[in-house]
Amino acid sequence: MSQVFEGYERQYCELSAILTKKCNSATILDGEQKKQKLSEIKAGLDDAEALIRKMDLEARSLPPNVKATLLAKLREYKSDLNNLKTEVKRITSGNVNQAARDELLESGMADANMVSADQRQRLMMSTERLNRSSDRIRDSRKTMLETEDLGVSILQDLHQQRQSLLHAHDTLHGVDDNISRSKKILTTMSRRMSRNKWIIGTIIVVLVLAILLVLYFKLAH
Template sequence: MASLIESYEHQYFGITSEITSQIGRIPNLATESKQNAISNVDRLMEEAKELLEQMHLEVRGLSSDIRPKYTNRLKSYEKELERLERDYRKSKSAFSDKVLREELLNGEECTQFENQRSRLLDNTEMVERMGHSVDNTFQICVDTEEIGGQILSDLHSQREQINRSRTRLKETDAMLGKSSRVLSGMMKRIVQNRIVLICIVLIILITIIVGVYLAVHKTKKD
């Protein structure tokens, strides 16, 4: 299932790259070509959203130990798509402003050429910024994945420590139970020995008393 998500990711990267390229071209295309480019970008936007929805469905079916990694990636992809939508709206607005300026200039070709060159430079800078932003987003995804992996590793180690502590507690409890039984047995034997000792002492005393009594009684008879 993770390989399917990665396949969706490759498709998503290809679509967003095409969207970025189209957005940079829109302000400098002829009217008909611009309309086609806008329609193409609208279609690509829908495809990107559908891919994100498919990835969301696949992520829900992942096991809990790897799901956070792909969830963080999806959040980054959603933010990137939102940024592309904002740039797309700006690009369409720039297209509308340019058409209006061309109608007002009424064929002033030199001025129009300068304006087009200026806008081309601006658009080139915007495309470069978009490229840097995509690189930054990818780096954030990689860093987030590493942090998530480290957190999962730490949680796994802590769980093992807790299990070992639980095992030691069980062993200690068993040893305490055994020691308690041994002590109970020793106390019983001590009590029994004391009872036997008391009985022996009583027998000796009774024997002495009887012996003394018999000796005294015999003396009186004599």
């Protein structure tokens, strides 16, 4: 998850809690004190809106899988901000009579604090679920990257083995050519040897005939 978004998120949650307390205290004030408190609340609402806009811009700049998670969380914060604005309008309208003030003093503040606490609890639970989802997404992405690295390593090994096989094939092809040339040379030598044997045999026969012929003439005379 984006650290920038988390920073804005913490600021908003703290500001929301402060504004809720101020709204509760403003309902029991009168005159200038009430006006001053409402002025502080409205300024805080402006700051809260600015934080909402910053979170929205940050969420939309992130990858789709993270953006969807953060936008879902952001809708909770926008709903919380709208509730605060409605409460401020109700306080500003001046329609709360003295009896309502007394009731708020006795039970209203406790109920409002309980509702606010419950809402913050729900927001925290939603945040925790979204954080777990983000962790699972990060783990899945890590596993995917590790698998991709393993695949690249296997492809590199296969490429090296292919190169080795091609080199061995070229070597065998060269040996085959050498064997073919050697075979041709041996065949040529064998033919020459056969021819030489015939020539030598012919010479020996001629010499023997010549010797016999010489002996014949000598013996005849």
